[in-house]
Each structure stands twice: as structure tokens, then as C-alpha cells.
Amino acid sequence: xxxxxxxxxxxxxxxxxKHRYFVAYMVREATVLPLLFFxxxxxxxxxxxxxxxxxxxxxxxxMSAAPVLMxxxxxxxxxxxxxxxxxxxxxxxxxxxIAGRTLPSQAIVAGQWAGVVLVLxxxxxxxxxxxx
Amino acid sequence: xxKSALRRQAYDEPLWWGLFSxxxxxxxxxxxxxxxxxxxxxxxxxxxxxxxRARSLLFSLPGILFVGAVVCLPLFHAAHxxxxxxxxxxxxxxxxxxxxxxxxxxxxxxxxLGGVLLGMLQ
Numbered sequence: 001x002x003x004x005x006x007x008x009x010x011x012x013x014x015x016x017x018k019h020r021y022f023v024a025y026m027v028r029e030a031t032v033l034p035l036l037f038f039x040x041x042x043x044x045x046x047x048x049x050x051x052x053x054x055x056x057x058x059x060x061x062x063m064s065a066a067p068v069l070m071x072x073x074x075x076x077x078x079x080x081x082x083x084x085x086x087x088x089x090x091x092x093x094x095x096x097x098i099a100g101r102t103l104p105s106q107a108i109v110a111g112q113w114a115g116v117v118l119v120l121x122x123x124x125x126x127x128x129x130x131x132x
Numbered sequence: 133x134x135k136s137a138l139r140r141q142a143y144d145e146p147l148w149w150g151l152f153s154x155x156x157x158x159x160x161x162x163x164x165x166x167x168x169x170x171x172x173x174x175x176x177x178x179x180x181x182x183x184x185r186a187r188s189l190l191f192s193l194p195g196i197l198f199v200g201a202v203v204c205l206p207l208f209h210a211a212h213x214x215x216x217x218x219x220x221x222x223x224x225x226x227x228x229x230x231x232x233x234x235x236x237x238x239x240x241x242x243x244x245l246g247g248v249l250l251g252m253l254q
Binding site: 011013016026029030032033035036038039040041042043045046047049050053056057060063064068069072073075076079080082083086087112115116119120122123126127128 | 156157159160161162163164165166167168169170171172173174175176177179181182183184186187189190191199202203206207209210213214216217220221222223240243244247248250251254
């Protein structure tokens with residue numbers, strides 16, 4: 001079966017190294033790789049909880065190993081980079097109009113960062129005894 | 133044959149695009165706080181979370197929402213980007229890549245949601 005993509009002139013695998021905008025695009029695409037690692041860690045933690053308290057302790061030990069902390073630190077940076085670029089994109093893709101006036105894009109970006117802070121506060125409340 | 137294949141409508145794309153967008157929002161808004169607490173502050177001992185407390189938080193209805201927003205939707209977001217990344221790098225063919233990426237995301241999502249349901253039944 002012929003796919004429309006095959007009809008494009010062939011590109012070399014290294015095409016994206018030719019311009020810094022293309023490199024930035026590929027870096028942004030790659031932010032999901034440490035995210036996958038974090039998701040796998042969470043699933044492992046859930047399985048540990050299903051097994052026993054001892055399994056949970058050894059999961060915490062695994063999570064506090066230096067290479068794991070570094071990968072998850074990278075995942076945090078990657079998620080914030082994704083957020084930073086995604087929030088700027090949003091008002092361009094979907095400009096919001098209220099009462100016939102277009103909302104300034106800075107307001108939309110600020111609103112989205114407010115969402116990040118709100119979720120952060122929810123986690124602070126959950127994990128520092130507030131919800132006990 | 134060839135002509136009809138070229139004209140074939142990709143009926144499944146809105147689904148993948150929808151999951152990708154929803155996952156992108158979760159990745160940006162919910163995931164940073166989840167990584168900060170679950171993968172950094174708690175393992176470092178800055179914040180403590182014992183097994184009993186973790187079970188009561190995770191194995192609940194809000195726990196299902198948490199897994200949906202932090203695991204399932206971001207996994208579909210990642211799957212979509214990896215599929216297109218493989219295309220950009222001219223690796224593999226799109227059809228098997230779709231099965232691999234979306235299939236993997238669906239499988240891991242099922243494990244994650246199944247685990248929460250199992251924990252709720254325990």
C-alpha cells in the first residue's frame with residue numbers, strides 16, 4: 001500500500017541537525033523519553049504497594065538511587081520545558097475571545113502557569129498532613 | 133487499488149490527536165508536581181509517605197483520576213510523539229509503529245488502571 005508520506009522526496013535521517021530550530025523541535029519531541037521512565041517508576045511503585053510494605057520500602061530505596069534521581073530530575077526539567085513551550089503555543093492555536101475581545105496571550109500563559117501552581121499546592125496539601 | 137489507498141480517510145487520527153492533546157495538558161499541568169513529590173521529595177526523605185498512606189491515597193476514586201492524568205493520558209501523548217519521532221527519523225514503517233506505540237500506551241494504561249481497581253478490592 002502506497003502511503004502519501006512515501007511520495008515525499010527522501011530526507012536523510014540527520015535532516016534535523018541542519019538547523020537549530022529543527023534541533024529544538026526534536027529536543028521538544030524527546031521530552032517524552034524521561035516521562036516514560038517516570039511513568040514506569042510509578043507503575044512499579046503501584047505494584048510494590050499491591051505486594052507488601054517491604055516491597056514499598058525497596059521501591060523507595062530504588063527511587064533514591066542516584067541514577068534514578070538524576071533521570072527523574074531530567075523528567076522534571078523536561079516536563080517544565082514541555083509546559084513552557086506548550087503554554088506559549090496554546091494562545092496561538094486557540095485564541096480565546098471573551099465578550100468580543102481577544103484575551104491577551106500573556107494572560108492565557110499566566111493562567112496556565114497558575115494551573116501548574118494550583119496542582120503543586122494540591123500535592124503540598126496532600127503530602128504534608130493537610131488531608132489526613 | 134493504489135488510488136483508493138491514497139484516498140483512504142484516516143478515521144482513527146482524531147482519536148490519537150485527542151488523546152495526544154489531553155495528555156499534553158496533563159504533562160504540562162499535573163506531571164511536574166507529581167515528579168517533584170513522588171520521584172524527588174519523597175525518595176529524598178524531604179516528605180514522608182508510608183505504604184499505608186500511599187495505599188489510601190492511590191486506591192480510591194481520586195486515585196483513578198490521578199492515574200489517568202499522570203500515567204494514562206501522558207503515555208498516549210508520549211506514544212503519539214514517539215510515533216511521529218520515528219517517522220521523522222525514518223525508522224520503521226508507520227503502521228507497525230502505530231501498533232507498537234499506541235498499543236504500548238494502551239497496555240501500560242490497562243495495567244495502571246487495573247492495579248488501582250485491584251488495590252480498591254483488596
